[in-house]
Amino acid sequence: DTAVSQTPKYLVTQMGNDKSIKCEQNLGHDTMYWYKQDSKKFLKIMFSYNNKELIINETVPNRFSPKSPDKAHLNLHINSLELGDSAVYFCASSQGHPGLAGGPYFGPGTRLTVT
Amino acid sequence: AQSVTQLDSQVPVFEEAPVELRCNYSSSVSVYLFWYVQYPNQGLQLLLKYLSGSTLVKGINGFEAEFNKSQTSFHLRKPSVHISDTAEYFCAVTLSGNTPLVFGKGTRLSVIA
Numbered sequence: 222d223t224a225v226s227q228t229p230k231y232l233v234t235q236m237g238n239d240k241s242i243k244c245e246q247n248l249g250h251d252t253m254y255w256y257k258q259d260s261k262k263f264l265k266i267m268f269s270y271n272n273k274e275l276i277i278n279e280t281v282p283n284r285f286s287p288k289s290p291d292k293a294h295l296n297l298h299i300n301s302l303e304l305g306d307s308a309v310y311f312c313a314s315s316q317g318h319p320g321l322a323g324g325p326y327f328g329p330g331t332r333l334t335v336t
Numbered sequence: 337a338q339s340v341t342q343l344d345s346q347v348p349v350f351e352e353a354p355v356e357l358r359c360n361y362s363s364s365v366s367v368y369l370f371w372y373v374q375y376p377n378q379g380l381q382l383l384l385k386y387l388s389g390s391t392l393v394k395g396i397n398g399f400e401a402e403f404n405k406s407q408t409s410f411h412l413r414k415p416s417v418h419i420s421d422t423a424e425y426f427c428a429v430t431l432s433g434n435t436p437l438v439f440g441k442g443t444r445l446s447v448i449a
Contacts, residue, residue: 264380276434323385327380
């Protein structure tokens with residue numbers, strides 16, 4: 222059983238396109254995240270949702286729009302893709318704040334390549 | 337805002353030798369500290385965490401870390417490494433409330449046979 226799953230694993234697309242990445246967790250957690258890992262392996266949080274409510278929104282271009290239809294899902298939609306969006310995107314989840322119960326637990330990642 | 341410094345970007349070590357990966361954080365308030373491992377082309381796996389209590393934390397795969405408040409450090413150690421420990425290791429810190437988990441830039445551990 223995969224705890225945090227993402228689809229697709231690889232995504233190759235052209236500049237200007239719109240794409241979505243889906244994330245699901247079966248851990249029963251109430252908090253989900255999107256992280257971006259750049260080519261130098263640096264990890265930075267993009268968004269955090271708690272019980273479907275947005276609680277962290279870092280300085281991310283508004284071309285990125287997260288959507289949480291329920292506690293177990295957090296999708297990421299990206300409009301008008303740019304070359305600089307090429308990265309690995311990780312979904313993660315935790316039960317509350319990481320300082321309370323530990324975590325978060327990460328999915329396998331989606332490698333996005335924009336050409 | 338909190339920040340994390342991983343002092344070594346790469347650490348080569350021979351198999352069965354001990355290793356220490358260094359992590360320092362900057363915060364004047366209570367923190368929660370984590371170490372993650374990322375194997376090639378995989379996601380991040382939680383190795384261990386310090387939330388409270390004993391400053392020596394034991395994790396998976398024989399790793400341990402010690403929280404040192406006076407030195408604001410959370411170094412990761414393993415007494416004897418294996419080839420399979422070759423991976424990228426990330427230290428991370430968060431505060432309470434809605435503060436996000438902030439990661440260091442990672443340390444590439446290469447175990448040499």
